[in-house]
Amino acid sequence: MNRIFILGTAGAIALVVGGKIALNKQPASESALAVQSNSVLSIPSPIAVSPGQQLNPSSTPAPSPSYYSRRISTCAGAGRNANFRAHPSLDPRSILGVIRYGESVQLTGKVIQGDGVTWYEAIAPALYSSLDAGAQNRLESNQIGWIASCFIED
Structure with a gap:
């Protein structure tokens, strides 16, 4: 061997x-x-330190937050609830539920293009039932899913 x-x-x-x-x-x-x-x-790669040299913890940059909060706002000029989806797709079967207009989501920083839409990955603190016939209506809190950009961009 x-x-x-x-x-x-x-x-x-x-x-x-x-x-x-x-x-x-x-x-x-x-x-x-x-x-x-x-x-x-x-x-991990080792850090080279000379004998007697001390590392200054304040010289290490602080980590940036992984998530940032955004409120659900108007989309196409209308203030309405936003569909929260399992996948970045306009397919109604991907709808997990809705986030109410004015409520906030936590964006993870992942952005993708799909079905002609820019999608943001987000964590939804609360979901409500969708009236769409194809919706899954899985309403557990703190799910990770996708939301169309028009609901969260200024």
């Missing part, structure tokens, strides 16, 4: 070619952290 050994600062990592990956040179059958060879193992 071919093995490649890589020594790191935290100890040795043994990579078994064509087999399994195990930590601390233990056979894969003995390691609680064994990973199949077709898995991806990500190891």
Whole structure:
């Protein structure tokens, strides 16, 4: 069996070619952290620090918020409820429910084009029944779905 050994600062990592990956040179059958060879193992890059140098935590930029809130507003000049969809599609079967005009959603930052519409992925705190015959009306709170851009863009 071919093995490649890589020594790191935290100890040795043994990579078994064509087999399994195990930590601390233990056979894969003995390691609680064994990973199949077709898995991806990500190891972060080390930071170079000179002896005596201290890292300044304030120099690290603060993470930006992942979500931002937007109110449901007018679409095509009319103030109305917005369909909240399982998929970025105009197909009525993708409607999970509606978000009432004036209520807010949390946008995740994902944007996609589909059916000639720009769609925003969002988290809906509350959903209400849709009168559309094809709607699913799955009204659980805090679902992730899609909303047409005209309801949330200024």
